[in-house]
Amino acid sequence: MTTVLAPIAGAAIGLAAVPDPVFSQAMVGPGTAIDPLREPVEAVAPIDGTIVKLHPHAYVVVGDDGRGVLVHLGIDTVQLKGEGFRLLAAEGDRVGAGQPVVAWDPAAVEAGGRSPVCPVVALDAVAGSVGEVAEGRVSAGDPLFEWS
Template sequence: MTTVLAPVAGAAVGLEAVPDPVFSGGLVGAGAAIDPAREPGRVVAPIAGKIVKLHPHAFVVVGDDGRGILVHLGIDTVQLRGEGFELLAAEGDRVSAGQPVVAWNPAEIEAGGRSPVCPVVALDAEEGTVSALAEGRVCAGDELFRWG
C-alpha cells in the first residue's frame, strides 16, 4: 500500500472536477486533485522516491516499489515555460515524502487566466486500486489517497 500525500494545501476534489479532459477522463490514471489555496507556497513530494521527470509545472516521483506519482501544477501551465515556478530540487534527486520540490503562487496562475487546480495521479494504477480519497481541506503533507 502506497500512501500519497497532498503536494499543496487547498481543497481536495475528484479528478472529474479538473477542467481538462485528459485528467478528468482518467486518461493519465486514477487519483485526486487539489484546488490550491491562492497564496505563494511550496509543492512537496507526494511519496518518497526519485524525481524521474521535473518540469517547472509538473513532476513525477517514482518510489522504490516502482510506482510513479504525477503532480501537475495547474492546467495549461506548460505554456508558461517555467515562468512563475521555482525549482527546489533537480531531476534525478531522491526525495522524502513531504520534501519541497517546487515553489509557486497559484493566485498568479489564476490571474493569468489558467486554472491552478493540481491533479495528483497514480500512473498506471489498475482500476479500483486507488482508495481513501481525502475530501475537503488538506494541508501539504496530509494524506490525499492510498494506492494498493
C-alpha cells in the same frame, strides 16, 4: 499499499472536477485533484522516491516499488514556459515525502487566465486501485489517497 500525500494545501475536489479531459477522465491514471489556496507555496513530494521527471509545472516521483506519482501544478501551465515557477530540487534527486520540489503561486496562475487546480495521479495504476481519497480541506503532507 502506498500512501500518497497532498503536495499542497487546499481543497481535495476529485479528478472529475479538473477542467482538462486528460485528467478528468483519468486517462493518465486514477487519483484526485487539489484546488490550492491562493498564496505562494512550495509543492512537496507526495511519496518517498526519486524525481524521474521535473518540469517547472509538473513532476513525477517514483518510489522504490516502481510506482510513480504525477503532480501537475495547474492546467495548461506548460504554456507559461516555467515563468512563475522555481525548482527546489533536480531530476534524479532522491526525495522524502513532504520535501519541497517546486515553488509557485496559484493566484498568479489564475490571474493569467489558467486554472490553478492540481491533479495528483497514480501513474499506470489500474482502475479501482486508489481508495480512501481525501475530500475537502487538506494541508501539504496530509494523506491524499491510498494506492493498493
